[in-house]
Amino acid sequence: MFAAHENVKNSILEAIIDSAYEWIVVVDKEGIIQYMNRTYAEFLGENIHSVTGRHVCDVIENTRMHKVVESGVPEIADLQYIRGNYMIANRIPVKVDDEVIGAVGTVIFRDTGQWKKMNSHIKSLLHELEFYKKDWHEKNGAKYSLQDLEGRSEKMVHLKGQVKKAASSDLPVLISGESGTGKELIAHSIHQLSERSGKPFIKVNCGAIPETLFESELFGYEEGAFTGAKKGGKAGKFGLADGGTIFLDEIGDLPSHMQIKLLRVLQEKEIETIGSTVSRKVDVRIIAATNRPLQQMIVQRQFREDLYYRINVIPLNVPPLRDRKEDIPGLVAKLLDKITSRSGKRIIGVENDVMNWFLSHQWPGNIRELENVLEAASHFSPGEIILADFVPGISHERVTAVSGEKSLKEILQETEEKVLRDTLRDCSFDKKKAASLLGIGKTVLYEKIKKYNIQEV
Ligand SMILES: Nc1ncnc2c1ncn2[C@@H]1O[C@H](COP(=O)(O)OP(=O)(O)OP(=O)(O)O)[C@@H](O)[C@H]1O
Known part of the structure; x- marks a missing residue:
């Protein structure tokens, strides 16, 4: 019967495929569309007759058909975003004698109502996922990266080079420098640039935790470990940082009995939570920072020498702002950007007198001091340019200079x-x-x- 007629056979096949449950596209080995069924072309807003002969990338957004032809590897149930919807796509290479000659792609959908339901479900799941990812990053991720570290002086260019090198290794880093010079920003940048960037960055302010809570903060505790212990216990910072980086800020403030415990973690790479008898392996990279002279503290027996050598494998020294005054104009611009995006007030710069004072001031509080001065001045300045009268330090210094003489x-x-x-x-x-x-x-x-x-x- 009609099965004998080739043309009829093809027409039947075409009719079946055209009305198929799935959308179908066939490309050759160059990624040129050889066939697309009517329902797919209609969904894409294309004319069925005009799609053949065009490259698949020009017709279907986010397609990977041409990639599958290149790789010869099938991709099954891949989520693809087309025209505002998530689709589930299969892409299968077509081989003749082991040579890829093209690929067949199918996109699964059901009736529109069902599809819409599934689509909005996927969208809400993805939004939820994004929310949790963002939340996790805000709590555990590094906030700053190397782009945030302004400074074109020779000293800073050299330091940025050292930061990149430190990031590519997994060795402990000790960042030294006066308060407000940017040590924390550097610690964040190292983590961001390192292989561990997808894992937690956990900061411990060694100077701010009461001595009695130190151990539980760092190593955590088991349920019932002591009176007042939380139900279910508590994870310590080391446990939270597992796989990532722990930033021990103000390490010079670490009480001596904690210095011994920290040394043990660094040596054994394992922690023992309070109330537990077993140790647990942790994989944590250590970055420490200090504004205290640790070597001097060793002489005065306030800091353990063995711990110092453990943490000081890659030493980084951040120069004080007064030793790199050529960075000041760039820093002013960067910090004003930061301040105005926070406050919403438009400030485009500082008047010459202010810049001259900035260049002559000694900045004992370094960049943090500069940031605070700019923040206060931009709050009080009536216009878009910060005037000397609104920079608290300037008037104060003028009076001191006069009254001093x-x-x-x-x-x-x-x-x-x-x-x-x-x-x-x-x-x-x-x-x-x-x-x-x-x-x-x-x-x-x-x-x-x-x-x-x-x-x-
Ligand atoms: N090179 C820089 N470029 C831009 N901003 C900087 C730079 N250095 C420091 N800052 C900013 O100055 C402020 C102080 O920096 P940070 O907290 O990193 O200093 P710190 O050396 O860790 O200080 P402390 O020793 O007091 O903890 C932050 O707001 C930081 O973003």
Whole structure:
């Protein structure tokens, strides 16, 4: 019957495929579409006759058909985003004598209603996943990266190079530098650039945890380990950081009995939670920071020498801001960007007087001090440019400079003489007028003219 006729056979096949439950596309080994069924073309908003002969990438968004032809590896049940919807795609290479000559792609869908239900379900699951990913990163991830580290001075360029090198290894890093120089920012950057970036970055402020809580904070405790212990126990920072990085800030403040415990973790690479008798292996990279002179502390027996050598495998020194003043203009721009994006107030720069003061100031609090000064000044400055009058440090330093050099009596006399000279000059030496403007009697004015030896010019 009609099975004998090739044309009829093809037409039947085509009719079946065209109305198939699935959307179908066939490409050759160059990724050129050889066939697409009607329902797929309609969904894509394409004319069935115009899709054949075009590259698959020009017709289907996010397609991987051309990749499958290249790799020869089938991709089954892959989630693909097309025209605002998530589809489930299968891509199967077609081989003849082991040579890939093309690929068949199918996209699964049911009736529109069912599809929409499934699609919105997937969308909400993906949103939920995004939310948890973001939340996890905010709590456990590194907040800063190397791009946040402003500084084009030779010292900073060198330091950034060292940071990159440190990131590519898994060795302990000790970051030294004065307070506010950017040690924490550097620790974040190392983690971000390292193989561990997808894993937690856990910060421990060694100076802020009360001594009695230190062990439970660092190593955690088991349920019922002590009175007041939380139900289910508590994970310690080391446990939380497993697979990632632990940042031990202000390590110089670590109490000596904790220094021994920390040394043990570094040596054995295992922790023992309070109340537990068994140790647990942890894989944690150590980055420590200090603004205290650890070597001096070793001499004074305040810091263990063995611990120092364990953590100081890659030493990084962050120079104070006063030693790299050429970084100040760039830092001002970067910090103003940060401040204005937080506050929403538009500030585009600082006036020359302010920049000159910034360049002459010694910045004992380093970049943190600069950031605080800019934050306060941008809050009080009425315009888009920060003026000297609104930079608290400037006026304070001016007064200190004046009062440091002269006595109050001298300052008052100088001011009085200046006011007298200016007023007399403005009144063209009309003494009666000047006395009345100054609110003093003529006799007093004469006395003062004599005292200061003011001559008519
Ligand atoms: N090079 C830099 N570029 C941009 N911002 C910086 C830079 N260095 C530091 N900062 C900013 O200055 C502030 C202080 O930096 P950070 O907390 O990293 O300093 P720190 O050395 O760890 O200080 P502390 O010793 O007091 O803990 C932060 O807001 C940080 O973002």
